[in-house]
Amino acid sequence: MSLTHETADEDNPYLRNPPTDFAPLEDLSEDEAREQIALLREAIREHDRRYYVENDPIVADRAYDALFTRLQALEDEFDLSHPDSPTRSVGGEPIEGFDTVEHVAPMLSIDNSGDAADVREFDDRVRREVGEVDYVCEPKFDGVSMEFVYEDGRLERAVTRGDGREGDDVTRNARTIGSVPQRLHGDYPDFLAVRGEVYMPKDAFQAHNRERIERGEDPFANPRNATAGTIRQLDPSVVAERPLEVFFFDVLEATDLEDSHRDELERFPDWGLRVNDRVEVVKDIDEAIDYRDRMLEVRDDLNYEIDGVVIKVDDRDAREELGRTARHDRYAYAYKFPARAEVTPIADIAVQVGRTGRVTPVALLEPVDVGGVTVSRASLHNPEEIEAKNVNVGDTVRVQRAGDVIPYVAEVVEKSSEGHYELPDHCPVCDSAIERDGPIAFCTGGLACDAQLRRSIQYYASDDGLDLEGLGEKSVRQLVDAGLLESVADLYELEREDLTDLEGWGETSTENLVEEIEASREPPLPDFLSALGIPHVGPTTARELAREFGTFEAVREAAVTDPEHLETVDDVGETVAAQIHEFFTSEANAEAVDAILEHVSPQETDVETGDELEGLTFVFTGSLEGMTRGEAQETVEAHGANATSSVSGNTDYLVVGENPGQTKRDDAEANDVPIVDADEFRELLAERGVDPARE
Known part of the structure; x- marks a missing residue:
């Protein structure tokens, strides 16, 4: 089997949650x-x-x-x-958008282990082949390795490691990093190619993630991802705004090579190249192992991520004699740290504002391994939870994942702060007041709050809303930042030239989005109700409301004047009815909904019910040609079937459209649930006397 496509077969057991307990x-x-x-x-x-x-x-x-x-x-x-x-070979390949450049010398990876016995075996091999040597020990940085080429003292190019033989030319981006000298100082070689590690300092990473969370954007998983994502930005001005640094640590090629690695590193500062101050030269492998143990102890105190140490033969002639394999140089070895497991310090606490205005405190963590997944943030739920656990910035906490999915702070392991964190009085995004409703906190800014606005538009266009393809998180953020969207209703005011003037929007993508928006002007009532983002009203509850009231005006009237009527609807109890009432009686929401209705006419729901599909349970995933997922769900429910959101042993059919979710397919296979495509679904309906075209 070979990897001939862009992604691997999802059935491969070593792709997701891979087993690592192998047979002998x-x-x-x-x-x-x-x-x-x-x-x-x-x-x-x-x-x-x-x-x-x-x-x-x-x-x-x-x-x-x-x-x-x-x-x-x-x-x-x-x-x-x-x-x-x-x-x-070293993994990786060039990405679109940058020229591919061959390296001056191969940028190979480093053989590694977390076992001291393997490190001593490396030392034994070195001494057998070249005799006694000194080692240079340095932190193993967890950033992005790059080649920097200087000719006559000027920076000519900066190239990512790529596949080790060639990489992406990111020179324009590298020039924006303050610690990358544009011109060398002192008595430098005429030609110099050096290897450096670009990274984002931990404090800057946490501050950047905090800003992303408060803007309603997903944070980066760890500093390395933040660095890699930044250095590959096509817009250098974005790179310039982000706090990247670099350590230089090796010579790849030069017109005048030093006799030893320590001599090279001593010359680097004279040339203006930044080196790490934790580098040490040791006499034997015992001292190298001791160095690693000391670095492990201070790991959390450093302002950059490291995942081990690198032990290198100092003498350059000995290096050449040791040679290299196809993947790594034989003169160096990485002694890795054990993964952080579940216990980690809180570096900061950010406030996330959801599309409904709910304010959620989020702990920004030193990245930690939780069940095989690297976690850098965890929910603190609400102010009452924080007070009960006495959590604050600086405390060391135990992190768990609810249902193996959502990370949360389970308990404080070591208290290093005074008191507990308290929410701010005002929203960090729009400066509106934050109010409490029992244990829950809300921003009162409504759709005037940018965080809620972006999320509201994104949800309106999502699969649970009107399913507008091409309008995801990135494009919504771009349109809001460009001033083209100040409300959901502004979607219907977009002109083609508004989009084509933006970076990344061509004629095809523009035309597709305009057509999607036009097609959404007469949406099915359940889809429209769900798209509004009413708290606790998802697709299922929206279908029940549409079936009970028939028109949007009737739903709105009941919500405002007769919330008790809402409570009689399946899936709507006292709490949900109160949320619907509060949504529709909000002046800001009323204005936003009225503005949308100037462009949109929700269809009436008048579906003749039957029992042709009675007793069956369907789950839908992906987009179905000719009907929305909401319409398909409404059709089967109108004829006696159940439509649920997750697959279980009680599911009769999983209907799979285009771009389906893999989780539901996996669950269907695990529960022996038949999987049918859109055509087979229509055939199944026809066999039972249901014609979706007439619904």
Whole structure:
């Protein structure tokens, strides 16, 4: 099996939540080994692509290391190595938007382990081949490795590591980083290619994430992702606004090479190249191991992320004699730290404003491994929860994941602050007052709050709303920032030239969005009700309201004057009815809804009900040609079936449209639920006497 497409087969067991408890090699036949090798190669290539190109890894580092180590062991044991194997090359490939440039010298990776015995084995091999050596020890930075080329003292180009042989030319972006000198100082070589690590300081990372959360944007998972995502920005002005730094740590090529690595590093500051102040030269491997242990102790005190230390042979002639493999230099070894597990300090607390105005405090954490996933933020739920747990910035906490999905702070392990965190009195986004309703806090700014505005527009266009393709988080943010959207109703005022004047919008994408918006002017009533973002009114509750009242005017009238009537509707109890009443009686919301209704005419719901599908339960995923997901759900429910949002053993059919979610497919296979496409769904309806075209 080979990775011939952009993404790997989602059925590959080593892609998501991979098992790392492997059977002993001696228990495998050669055919079984070949099968496992094929799956591992495919998965590792995909993990490499997501890490180096997408900057969106789906497994923790330790899980990836386990898969890679297993592949190496299988290839060695069964003599099944191959030139195209991930074990023979560094992962990564150039991305669109930058020129591809060949490196002056290969930028290989570093062999690594978290086991001291493996480090001593490295030392034994070095001493066998070249005799006694000194080692240079330095932190193993968790950033983005790059090549910087200087000719006659001037920065000519900066290139990402890419696949180790060639990478992306990001020179324009690198020039915006303050610690990258545009011109060298002192007595520098005529030609110099150096390797550096670009990173985002931890305090700057937390501040940047705080700003993203308060703007209603998703934060970066860790400083490395923030750095990688920044350095590959097509707009250098964006890079200039973000706090990147660099440490220079190796010479790749130069007209005059020093005799030792320590001599090179001593010259770097004279040339204006920034080096790390934690670098040490040691006499033997015991001192190198002691260095690693000391760095582990101070790891949390550093203002940059490290995940181990690098031990390098100091003498350059010895380095050349040791040589290299296809993947790594043989003169260096990384002694990695154990993954942080569940317990971590709170670096900051941000306030996130949801589309309904609910204010949620979010703990910004030193990245920590929780169940194989790197976590850098966790919910603190609400002010009462914070007070009960006595949580504040600086405290060391235990992080867990609710249902293995949402991270939250479970308890304070070590109290380092005084008292508990208290919410601000005013919204950090719009400066409106924050009010309390029992344990819940709300921003009173309504749709005048940018965070709520962006999320409201995004939700209006989402699958649970009117399903406007091409209007996701990024495009909504761009349109709001450009001043084109100040309300949901402004969607219907957009002109083609408004969009084509923006970066990234071509004629095709513009035309597609305009057509989607035009097609949404007469939406089904359930879709429209759900799209408004009324608290607790999702697609299912919206369908029940539409079925009970028939028209939008009737729903609104009941919400304002007769909320008790709402309580009689399935899925609507006293609490939900109160939320609907509050939404429609809000002056700001009333104005926003009236503005939308100047452009939109929700259809009446007048569906003849039947029992042709009685007893069946459907789940839908993806977009269905010819009808919205809401219309499909309304159709089956009108004929006696149930439409639910998640697959279980009680589900009869999973209907899969275009761009379906993988989780529902996995759940269907696990529960032996039949999976049908849109055409098969229509055939099934026709067999039972239901014609969706007439609904």
